[in-house]
Amino acid sequence: MNNSMIIGQYVPGNSLIHRLDPRTKITIIFFFVFIVFFANNLVSYTILTVFALSSMFISRVPIRFILKGLTPVWFLIVFTFILHLFVTKEGTVFFDLYLFQFYTGGLIQGIAISMRFFLLILMTSMLTLTTTPIEITDAIEDMLHPLKKVKFPVHELALMMSISLRFIPTLMQETDKISKAQASRGVDFRTGPIKERAKAVVPLLVPLFVSAFKRAEELAMAMEARGYQGGEGRTKLRELKIEKRDILVYLLFACAIAGLFLTRNY
Amino acid sequence: MDITFKNVTYIYQRNTPFAHKAIEDLSFHIPSGSFVAIIGHTGSGKSTLIQHLNGMVIPSEGEVTVGDFHLTQGKKPESMKELRSKVGVVFQYPEHQLFEETVGKDIAFGPENFGVPEDEIKRRIQEIIPAVGLPEELLERSPFDLSGGQMRRVAIAGVLAVKPDVLVLDEPTAGLDPRGQKDIMDMFYNLHKEQGLTTVLVTHSMEDAVKYADHVIIMNKGTKYMEGKPEEVFIQKDALNKVQLDVPEMVQFLNLFEAKFGKPIPFERQSIKEIAQSIQGIVKGAAPHE
Amino acid sequence: MRKKIIEFRNVSFRYGDEQPWVLRNVSFDVYEKEWLAIIGHNGSGKSTIAKLMNGLLFPQEGEIIIDGQQVNDESIWSIRRDVGMVFQNPDNQFVGTTVQDDVAFGMENRGIPREEMIKRINETLSAVGMQEYHMTEPHRLSGGQKQRVAIASVLAISPKVLILDEATAMLDPKGRTEIMSTVSEVQDKNDLSLITITHDLHEVVQAERVIVMNNGEIWDEAVPREIFAKKDELRKIGLDVPFVTILADELNAAGINIEREPLNQEELLEGLWTLHSRT
Numbered sequence: 001m002n003n004s005m006i007i008g009q010y011v012p013g014n015s016l017i018h019r020l021d022p023r024t025k026i027t028i029i030f031f032f033v034f035i036v037f038f039a040n041n042l043v044s045y046t047i048l049t050v051f052a053l054s055s056m057f058i059s060r061v062p063i064r065f066i067l068k069g070l071t072p073v074w075f076l077i078v079f080t081f082i083l084h085l086f087v088t089k090e091g092t093v094f095f096d097l098y099l100f101q102f103y104t105g106g107l108i109q110g111i112a113i114s115m116r117f118f119l120l121i122l123m124t125s126m127l128t129l130t131t132t133p134i135e136i137t138d139a140i141e142d143m144l145h146p147l148k149k150v151k152f153p154v155h156e157l158a159l160m161m162s163i164s165l166r167f168i169p170t171l172m173q174e175t176d177k178i179s180k181a182q183a184s185r186g187v188d189f190r191t192g193p194i195k196e197r198a199k200a201v202v203p204l205l206v207p208l209f210v211s212a213f214k215r216a217e218e219l220a221m222a223m224e225a226r227g228y229q230g231g232e233g234r235t236k237l238r239e240l241k242i243e244k245r246d247i248l249v250y251l252l253f254a255c256a257i258a259g260l261f262l263t264r265n266y
Numbered sequence: 267m268d269i270t271f272k273n274v275t276y277i278y279q280r281n282t283p284f285a286h287k288a289i290e291d292l293s294f295h296i297p298s299g300s301f302v303a304i305i306g307h308t309g310s311g312k313s314t315l316i317q318h319l320n321g322m323v324i325p326s327e328g329e330v331t332v333g334d335f336h337l338t339q340g341k342k343p344e345s346m347k348e349l350r351s352k353v354g355v356v357f358q359y360p361e362h363q364l365f366e367e368t369v370g371k372d373i374a375f376g377p378e379n380f381g382v383p384e385d386e387i388k389r390r391i392q393e394i395i396p397a398v399g400l401p402e403e404l405l406e407r408s409p410f411d412l413s414g415g416q417m418r419r420v421a422i423a424g425v426l427a428v429k430p431d432v433l434v435l436d437e438p439t440a441g442l443d444p445r446g447q448k449d450i451m452d453m454f455y456n457l458h459k460e461q462g463l464t465t466v467l468v469t470h471s472m473e474d475a476v477k478y479a480d481h482v483i484i485m486n487k488g489t490k491y492m493e494g495k496p497e498e499v500f501i502q503k504d505a506l507n508k509v510q511l512d513v514p515e516m517v518q519f520l521n522l523f524e525a526k527f528g529k530p531i532p533f534e535r536q537s538i539k540e541i542a543q544s545i546q547g548i549v550k551g552a553a554p555h556e
Numbered sequence: 557m558r559k560k561i562i563e564f565r566n567v568s569f570r571y572g573d574e575q576p577w578v579l580r581n582v583s584f585d586v587y588e589k590e591w592l593a594i595i596g597h598n599g600s601g602k603s604t605i606a607k608l609m610n611g612l613l614f615p616q617e618g619e620i621i622i623d624g625q626q627v628n629d630e631s632i633w634s635i636r637r638d639v640g641m642v643f644q645n646p647d648n649q650f651v652g653t654t655v656q657d658d659v660a661f662g663m664e665n666r667g668i669p670r671e672e673m674i675k676r677i678n679e680t681l682s683a684v685g686m687q688e689y690h691m692t693e694p695h696r697l698s699g700g701q702k703q704r705v706a707i708a709s710v711l712a713i714s715p716k717v718l719i720l721d722e723a724t725a726m727l728d729p730k731g732r733t734e735i736m737s738t739v740s741e742v743q744d745k746n747d748l749s750l751i752t753i754t755h756d757l758h759e760v761v762q763a764e765r766v767i768v769m770n771n772g773e774i775w776d777e778a779v780p781r782e783i784f785a786k787k788d789e790l791r792k793i794g795l796d797v798p799f800v801t802i803l804a805d806e807l808n809a810a811g812i813n814i815e816r817e818p819l820n821q822e823e824l825l826e827g828l829w830t831l832h833s834r835t
Contacts, residue, residue, distance in 0.1 A: 134653045166653045169695035174362075180322050181363040184355040185424065186347060186379025203375070206365035210410065215648045221612055222649035225641045226709065227633065227665040235667050237660035237674075308698055308728055415598060441725055443597040443755040444796030470728045510730060515799040519821050526825050527832065538799070542806035549812060549832045 009069060009128045016245060017059035017130045022139035024246040025127050028253050032123050035257055036116050043263040045115055051256045052122050061129045069125035070118075077114045084110035137161045138238055155231030163219070171212065178207050267333030267352065267431050267464055269296040269319065274328035276314050288314040290488045291328070296481065301458055301465045303475035303496070306485030307510065312468050315485065316434050319466065320353040321346050332432065351380040354430030358437050360421035361414065369412070369420050370405040376428045390427050397457070398423045399449060415446045422450070426457070432464045433457070439474075451478060472514040476500060476535055484511065497535050516541065561716060561749050562586035562609060562639075567618035569604055578604045580772045581618070586717070591743060591750045593760035593780075596769030597794035602753045603644075605769070606721040609751075610639040623716060637666065640710030644722040646702035647694070655681070655697070656690040659709045666713060673712075680708040683745070684738050700731025704738055711742060717749045718742070724759065736762070757790070757798055761819050768793070785817045800824050 017025075032048075039045045056066065090105025127136075141158035148154050179189060182203045189200050276289040289311045296302050306312050317323045318330045321337055330337040335349045357363070366372035370391060377387045395402055398419040404412065409420050422438070435454060439447035455478050458465045469475060475482055475496055482499045484492040486509040492499050500506075503513050503521060512518070517533050523545070524530045531544045562585065569579040579601045586592050596602040607613040608620055611632035620627045622635045640662075643649045652658030656677050663673045681687045684704040694702060703723050710718055720739065724732040740762055743750045752759060760766050766783045768776040770793045776783060783790070787797040787805060800821055804814050812831060818824035 162653055163651065166651070166694065169693070170647055173695070177357065178363060180317070181355075181357045181360065183322065184320055184350055184353075184357070185363070185376040185428070186350055188347070203363075203365045207362055210365075211362055215645075218643065218645055218648035219651065221607075222641075222643055223651060223661075225610055225612060225636060225643075226651075226662040227636050227713070228661075229633065229665065233667045234664050235670060235673070236664055237657060237670060237677075239670060307730060413599060443794060444757075445597060445794035448796075512729070515821075519799070519803070519824075522821055522825055523828075526829060538802050539806050539809075542803060542810045542812075545807060545828065546810040546812050549828055 010132050011061045011065050011129050015060045021240055021242055021246045022131050022135040026139055029123050029127050036119055041265050044260045047256055047259045052119050059130050073121050077117045081110040081114040133165050179204050268298050270331040272329045274325045277326045298464050299462055300481050301479050302481045303479035304468045304483045310485040311488040312485050319434050320350045353432040354425040354428055355434040356425050356438050361417035364409040368406050369409050372409050373424045373427050376424050394423045394426050434466045436468045476514050501533050558587040560585045561588050561623055563621040565619050567615045569615045578772050589747050591763045593763035593766045594753045600769040601772040602769045603721055606719050606753055610636050638715050639717045640715035641719045642706045642723040644725050646699045649706055650694045655692050655705050659712050662709050662713045676712045680711040684708045699727045700734045703735050719751045721753045781817050
């Protein structure tokens with residue numbers, strides 16, 4: 001069977017970035033998303049870019065994985081760039097193409113906005129590339145903890161997420177098995193008119209649902225047998241802990257923010 | 267239909283960092299009409315092997331031939347559907363493939379896909395239902411209301427209704443109780459005999475292999491480890507133990523018997539009754555019965 | 557006299573008022589530190605017994621007493637601490653995203669402190685030979701390995717009774733042997749009562765006592781040797797008879813009477829040798 005399945009984008013590693021507390025990563029990225037919009041000149045952009053690129057290099061995630069994360073948004077970045085180039089009429093004309101005049105202002109704005117996009121995406125994919133889904137789940141559970149006071153089911157949500165993560169590979173194997181069984185009974189998933197192919201999904205989906213329900217039922221029974229009675233009074237094995245390295249990274253990030261606000265144009 | 271594997275290698279997720287060989291340089295020949303048992307541990311390549319038989323996977327290297335169908339990299343048979351109508355596969359826990367509203371519709375699903383006319387399907391269902399040991403009144407019931415053993419029989423009926431020439435069975439009795447196991451295996455064996463099928467059985471049970479198969483292939487780590495008649499393969503205790511397989515209980519006993527009494531009783535797939543008579547001969551000091 | 561740990565008193569059960577009875581007037585005891593095997597064909601009611609033992613189901617009639625406590629809504633949480641259970645499907649009882657998370661699950665539910673959890677995870681995983689897999693994800697494990705983790709998870713809460721509800725039914729022979737040897741080791745070391753539920757007569761040989769279920773009723777209750785002697789009746793209720801038993805029977809027919817019903821090949825050979833040396 002397929003044993004090398006990777007859920008999400010996580011690339012295993014042991015770098016400083018990998019070992020950071022997931023809450024640190026989420027917090028920093030959250031603020032990064034905000035302050036990107038404050039950069040407005042070459043120096044401030046450089047500071048953010050240096051921060052983002054150095055975290056990328058420290059993580060030692062191969063460039064091709066990062067580029068893969070960028071592929072769906074490439075188009076958006078290029079599109080924004082071109083849009084700005086055509087629409088903004090500031091600064092001087094640097095290129096005259098018969099009907100269109102391209103202005104330096106448009107060029108600069110185009111670069112700046114695409115850069116913003118690029119940095120945003122790079123940083124958010126740093127989170128998913130270096131953090132396992134289960135760590136993210138733990139961090140979310142911990143960070144949403146205050147919401148418990150307003151009866152928000154934080155523990156249940158986290159448990160649901162972690163069980164889903166646990167069962168993704170199982171259900172993928174199951175899907176593979178059932179589709180092979182139905183293909184052996186003459187179902188053609190690959191060719192034929194769309195309508196036929198859509199119909200071919202029924203013999204795949206029905207057994208998959210039936211089995212998922214059966215699994216859910218058995219799992220619920222097994223959990224109950226093992227003493228599960230909700231989040232009340234539970235202890236946790238997986239522990240999140242802020243270490244020296246987290247503090248160091250927070251400090252570096254604070255420096256970057258300070259640098260940005262000192263150098264940006266007002 | 268004859269089945270031939272010629273230097274077959276299969277690699278999962280080829281050209282990725284996760285590539286791994288499930289089968290390596292595998293060659294064997296199964297003459298039409300034989301009953302072959304394929305034995306090996308989880309991960310020995312058995313499942314990948316049988317998926318070649320109806321074109322679920324195409325060999326990465328080498329060639330698989332099933333009757334007139336040739337499967338090689340870059341040259342698939344023109345009609346995969348025709349191949350699949352000739353080779354029926356009963357997967358592990360086949361009841362997981364049931365989906366229709368009624369038992370009858372589910373059994374008809376395969377034949378319909380392969381273009382069997384409606385009245386012919388009806389005729390086949392009438393024939394198959396008693397053969398798999400299901401009462402006829404179940405035809406209008408939902409398959410999901412049945413017991414596990416009955417669901418298994420419905421799923422098997424769905425494969426048999428296509429009338430394949432080759433029947434591939436992937437641990438068809440897993441999870442059944444002893445009587446259910448015996449009933450189902452006896453049923454397959456009868457069909458094999460009556461309809462002259464070529465049967466490929468993947469099993470963990472040496473006992474079943476001794477009882478039903480006329481040819482045995484032992485797989486280990488993606489390669490063919492041993493091959494031959496059951497009575498030849500199953501007496502090689504050391505070779506089998508080496509890949510963590512056991513000889514059938516009967517052979518174990520005969521070995522122990524020889525060690526204790528110093529007189530061999532050769533293993534010839536004889537019945538337990540015959541063994542008892544041979545033992546009687548030795549223990550009582552008379553000449554063993556032949 | 558050994559202490560009773562589980563008592564079933566005239567227990568009857570069905571899933572609904574219109575449904576047929578799954579168990580009918582079942583009474584038996586399980587003693588401290590004994591190994592009891594419950595055997596029967598699929599649908600004989602044997603798995604229902606397991607689920608009644610830790611309050612996953614409640615009987616309509618009769619009562620069940622676990623270590624002096626009657627099983628009811630109030631007592632189930634303390635009873636589930638005493639009675640641990642391993643189910644049939646290895647996948648559908650694996651809750652954690654890794655082996656150690658799964659072993660921790662039961663302890664987390666009971667609020668055991670983290671330090672203690674880590675200690676017990678190490679102990680129980682090495683007891684079932686899975687220590688080096690503590691960070692492994694379930695889809696990389698074989699069925700037998702998953703079941704060993706399930707046993708470790710139960711041991712981690714140090715129960716008094718361990719129930720294996722057809723825990724080997726979905727495994728290959730290698731996995732089955734692994735589980736059976738793990739289980740007998742664990743029982744020796746932990747002073748547990750062990751209840752194995754199975755349809756495989758091979759798995760009852762090691763048990764001290766066997767209960768045979770048929771159509772929701774207790775069909776027989778005896779030591780394995782006595783059960784094996786009733787081969788014809790066993791076949792009638794859909795159970796298989798081990799090779800040694802059949803051979804002993806055939807020998808009998810051929811005029812060789814083995815004195816004691818053999819449980820395994822060695823015993824049969826011994827019996828034959830005794831006869832042989834007399835002639």
